[in-house]
Amino acid sequence: MVINRGGYRALAYRLLFMLLAHSALGEESPGAGKLVFSNGDAAAHVASDVTMRVQGMHAEVVVEQEFHNTSQRWLNATYVYPLAEDSVVYRLTMQIGQRVIEGEIKEKEEARKIYQQAKAAGKKATLLEQQRPNLFRQQIANIGPGESIKIAIRYNQQVLYDSGEFRLRLPMTLTPRYIPGVTRKELVPEARLSSGSAGWALATDQVWDAATITPPQKHATAGQLLNPVTLDLQLNAGMELASVTSSTHKLDISVPEQGAAGERSIRFAQGQVSMDRDFELTWLPVASSAPIAAQFMDQWRGDRYAQIMLMPPREITPTQALPRELLLVLDTSGSMAGQSIEQARASAQLALEQLGPQDRFNVIFFDSHTRSVFPTAVSALPENIAKAASAVSAMRAQGGTEMHDALSRAFAHEAGEQHLQQIVFVTDGSVGNEAALLKLIHRRLAGARLFTVAIGSAPNRYFMRRAAEFGRGTFTEIANAGQVQERMRSLLSKLRKPVVANIEIDWPQPVEVFPRKVPDLYWGEPLLMTVKLAPWPSRSDQRIVIRGESSGAAWVRELVLPEPAQSPGDVDVPILARRFGREQVAFLEDEAIRLDARDQARAKILPVALEYQLMSRFTSLVAVDKTPTKPDSIPSAEHALVNAMPAGSTMQAVGYPQTATNLYWHFLLGCLAALGLWLLNRKEVTCA
Amino acid sequence: MPKKNSDRQPLPLRHSGRLMLSAVLLLVLLYQWGSALGIEVKAQLAQVLIERAWQQKLDAPGVTARPWPWADTEPVGRLQWLDKEGRVERDLFVLSGTHGEALAFGPGLMDGSFADARVIGGHRDTHFAFLRDLRDGDRLRWQDENGHWRSYMISKRSIADARNNQLWIDPDADALWLVTCFPFDALRAGGPLRYVVRADSIDAYAERQELAGVRL
Numbered sequence: 041m042v043i044n045r046g047g048y049r050a051l052a053y054r055l056l057f058m059l060l061a062h063s064a065l066g067e068e069s070p071g072a073g074k075l076v077f078s079n080g081d082a083a084a085h086v087a088s089d090v091t092m093r094v095q096g097m098h099a100e101v102v103v104e105q106e107f108h109n110t111s112q113r114w115l116n117a118t119y120v121y122p123l124a125e126d127s128v129v130y131r132l133t134m135q136i137g138q139r140v141i142e143g144e145i146k147e148k149e150e151a152r153k154i155y156q157q158a159k160a161a162g163k164k165a166t167l168l169e170q171q172r173p174n175l176f177r178q179q180i181a182n183i184g185p186g187e188s189i190k191i192a193i194r195y196n197q198q199v200l201y202d203s204g205e206f207r208l209r210l211p212m213t214l215t216p217r218y219i220p221g222v223t224r225k226e227l228v229p230e231a232r233l234s235s236g237s238a239g240w241a242l243a244t245d246q247v248w249d250a251a252t253i254t255p256p257q258k259h260a261t262a263g264q265l266l267n268p269v270t271l272d273l274q275l276n277a278g279m280e281l282a283s284v285t286s287s288t289h290k291l292d293i294s295v296p297e298q299g300a301a302g303e304r305s306i307r308f309a310q311g312q313v314s315m316d317r318d319f320e321l322t323w324l325p326v327a328s329s330a331p332i333a334a335q336f337m338d339q340w341r342g343d344r345y346a347q348i349m350l351m352p353p354r355e356i357t358p359t360q361a362l363p364r365e366l367l368l369v370l371d372t373s374g375s376m377a378g379q380s381i382e383q384a385r386a387s388a389q390l391a392l393e394q395l396g397p398q399d400r401f402n403v404i405f406f407d408s409h410t411r412s413v414f415p416t417a418v419s420a421l422p423e424n425i426a427k428a429a430s431a432v433s434a435m436r437a438q439g440g441t442e443m444h445d446a447l448s449r450a451f452a453h454e455a456g457e458q459h460l461q462q463i464v465f466v467t468d469g470s471v472g473n474e475a476a477l478l479k480l481i482h483r484r485l486a487g488a489r490l491f492t493v494a495i496g497s498a499p500n501r502y503f504m505r506r507a508a509e510f511g512r513g514t515f516t517e518i519a520n521a522g523q524v525q526e527r528m529r530s531l532l533s534k535l536r537k538p539v540v541a542n543i544e545i546d547w548p549q550p551v552e553v554f555p556r557k558v559p560d561l562y563w564g565e566p567l568l569m570t571v572k573l574a575p576w577p578s579r580s581d582q583r584i585v586i587r588g589e590s591s592g593a594a595w596v597r598e599l600v601l602p603e604p605a606q607s608p609g610d611v612d613v614p615i616l617a618r619r620f621g622r623e624q625v626a627f628l629e630d631e632a633i634r635l636d637a638r639d640q641a642r643a644k645i646l647p648v649a650l651e652y653q654l655m656s657r658f659t660s661l662v663a664v665d666k667t668p669t670k671p672d673s674i675p676s677a678e679h680a681l682v683n684a685m686p687a688g689s690t691m692q693a694v695g696y697p698q699t700a701t702n703l704y705w706h707f708l709l710g711c712l713a714a715l716g717l718w719l720l721n722r723k724e725v726t727c728a
Numbered sequence: 729m730p731k732k733n734s735d736r737q738p739l740p741l742r743h744s745g746r747l748m749l750s751a752v753l754l755l756v757l758l759y760q761w762g763s764a765l766g767i768e769v770k771a772q773l774a775q776v777l778i779e780r781a782w783q784q785k786l787d788a789p790g791v792t793a794r795p796w797p798w799a800d801t802e803p804v805g806r807l808q809w810l811d812k813e814g815r816v817e818r819d820l821f822v823l824s825g826t827h828g829e830a831l832a833f834g835p836g837l838m839d840g841s842f843a844d845a846r847v848i849g850g851h852r853d854t855h856f857a858f859l860r861d862l863r864d865g866d867r868l869r870w871q872d873e874n875g876h877w878r879s880y881m882i883s884k885r886s887i888a889d890a891r892n893n894q895l896w897i898d899p900d901a902d903a904l905w906l907v908t909c910f911p912f913d914a915l916r917a918g919g920p921l922r923y924v925v926r927a928d929s930i931d932a933y934a935e936r937q938e939l940a941g942v943r944l
Contacts, residue, residue: 216896219886222885222886240888240896241886241888242886242888242889244886257896374896374897374898374901375898377901407928408883408926409883436901437898437901438898438902438903438929439883439901439926439928440884440926690898691896691897696888696907696922697831697838697849697907698828698831698909698917699826699831699849699850699851699852699856699907699908699909699922700851700852700853700909700914700917700918700919701767701832701851701853701854701917702763702916702917703768703851703853704853704915705915705917706760706763706764707760707761707764709756709760710756710760713753713754713757713760714753714757716749716753717750717753717754720746720750720753721750
């Protein structure tokens with residue numbers, strides 16, 4: 041009988057089939073399980089009502105969140121959510137049925153201790169902690185089956201005035217943060233949370249608190265509201281209005297009957313919407329009533345607190361602008377996938393179009409890797425621009441967000457004496473290592489200017505605004521495709537030249553002012569200062585003098601300080617005092633980043649936060665119910681509330697497969713049996 | 729040695745007890761080692777069969793090629809790990825699906841409507857044990873059903889907690905995501921941690937750079 045090679049192979053395969061069929065019998069242990077999605081469980085949900093009162097340059101915001109436990113178990117809920125990056129968070133109340141419990145500002149560790157004790161005792165309690173200036177983590181302990189708890193957070197937010205338009209942005213969700221660095225096993229216990237549900241990322245050597253800034257997220261599905269929110273906004277602009285619009289939401293805007301000019305009542309047209317994109321409202325004064333200067337003054341414990349806004353000259357005489365070296369840094373990471381990358385592409389094309397023949401430029405793309413179109417900056421010749429434009433139109437979103445390398449690459453460009461170096465940084469800012477990046481900008485900026493362009497439905501505005509401040513440039517935001525043209529044009533006109541430079545101000549002494557060093561003002565930007573003045577008004581000198589250089593000539597303005605508003609008493613901290621405290625904390629945080637001393641900043645920041653009763657990195661809000669409601673015998677489960685994915689993003693989440701067998705376990709048990717056998721056997725030998 | 733003398737007269741009952749215990753232990757040993765061997769043998773041998781099915785598939789793409797008649801999965805790709813010199817360190821045939829029935833025989837490609845992203849799960853103690861040796865910058869190769877090879881470079885390794893974590897991927901990005909259980913030497917299956925290796929396409933970069941006329 042002749043068996044050819046193929047015949048042997050067939051025989052061998054048949055043997056293999058038999059073996060496999062046989063061994064498959066003993067295998068189906070639970071360890072070999074299947075795909076498990078962790079997202080299906082919606083044991084609790086949250087509905088929010090936002091009430092905003094906008095008065096001049098300030099918005100007083102109350103966010104009321106109703107947490108409802110739809111499960112049959114007792115729950116501890118963890119909710120990580122964004123608030124405005126410049127928000128002064130100062131009040132929290134917890135409402136259980138008809139009872140309202142007032143929260144208190146406490147030192148962080150103390151607040152944690154209070155919360156933990158209440159949680160362990162079965163009391164209802166809430167703890168609100170600041171993870172980033174624009175990202176907060178809230179825990180609620182012991183929500184009974186079917187119960188609801190209402191949490192109200194009150195904060196104050198600054199209205200932005202830019203290019204003749206007033207703007208207010210209310211963050212609703214976050215873009216999943218990219219966590220750079222290496223996860224190490226030894227870091228895991230160190231970063232373990234004191235309590236609550238952990239996020240989807242574990243600590244890395246660069247972002248040790250990754251677990252607190254990465255809440256679960258899912259895409260809102262059509263026809264179903266995810267984290268529904270309502271809006272009740274009363275706008276009192278204080279001037280006649282030409283238009284009130286939102287490019288992010290459809291609004292229902294009405295003019296109150298007995299209201300003054302500039303008053304509006306605003307709601308979402310649909311009533312309730314999903315929290316899947318930031319809300320942006322803009323209003324434009326009629327040309328004749330556009331403000332040139334504004335001053336506000338409060339008095340608290342004898343001190344005067346002021347906020348002063350001043351517009352630079354609107355018309356500037358065109359002077360010989362320096363030719364520039366434009367470095368476009370474009371984020372092509374995975375979080376930009378969807379509409380964001382298209383907005384970035386359109387923005388970059390616009391920037392390339394307006395380069396002049398005397399300019400130089402380069403384009404840098406980054407995700408997990410950084411690459412540039414040209415090895416160094418090149419002249420803005422048509423063929424070079426065409427090459428860069430085709431690279432921009434070919435860019436796709438994928439990979440990580442390694443900004444450090446990208447910014448380093450940009451800073452490594454050496455601009456000559458005759459060129460002004462401008463870096464335009466287009467990204468959603470969705471990273472967890474903000475402080476390290478700001479430090480890099482501070483160290484490497486030298487003579488360059490960094491202009492940030494925030495892209496997408498929910499960018500990390502804290503990082504983008506701070507980066508522009510550290511980079512001595514400006515901040516621009518683009519929420520959707522419709523804004524690209526207008527906002528980029530305004531940025532590009534800013535890029536030409538600061539309108540006012542080298543600003544100095546004569547204040548009545550003693551005084552504390554933020555920002556400490558007045559930045560150069562670009563076109564359309566107001567000068568905004570928050571000030572604390574001497575306890576006793578020095579009657580002789582109630583005016584301040586502002587000097588600067590504009591178009592090569594001296595620019596001088598005088599302002600007369602107003603009388604402080606009558607304070608209702610010293611118990612409540614007036615808003616301008618809180619704003620001053622907040623600016624001081626922000627200054628100290630920035631200072632700590634510059635000096636690389638973030639861990640030592642506590643001694644300076646804590647007293648300020650406690651004096652003005654503010655949330656900060658070192659102070660938290662905690663509220664505790666008096667009587668325990670959960671019986672000791674019943675345990676409560678940890679539950680993480682889900683945030684919506686930003687609208688327009690195409691990132692997807694997948695569950696993790698079960699990827700281990702009990703190989704080692706079987707082997708170990710076999711070894712134990714072998715050991716037992718050997719022991720028995722040995723005994724027998726000695727006995728024999 | 730009186731003690732020893734007393735021990736010299738073993739009670740028949742104890743004797744048989746010891747025998748019984750030995751027998752039980754032997755059974756346990758055989759069962760446990762048998763199971764372990766079964767997992768290992770199955771994992772290794774199945775790859776041989778899957779390779780055959782893969783060759784059939786490459787010859788006639790679009791035809792279902794089951795590695796064995798009753799298999800509820802089929803090969804969908806070939807994954808290779810190359811060392812610095814370009815030698816193939818590991819050569820694996822990837823099955824469709826990340827359910828237990830597929831993973832026992834080979835790494836599984838996660839079902840899902842992802843355009844270019846591929847999520848591949850594998851057992852940390854068999855096929856994907858080599859993930860612990862991967863380093864940033866190592867290269868992977870992926871062969872698709874049309875026989876085309878694509879090269880990937882490892883860009884990130886991380887540990888995730890599957891209890892409260894999902895893997896966020898951009899479905900349009902040409903990237904490989906290798907997922908296995910962590911820690912690699914845990915005794916029991918079913919732990920919450922996952923080791924995730926991401927590799928980004930080198931071709932895509934080259935392609936993009938070429939489009940843009942840029943040197944890498």
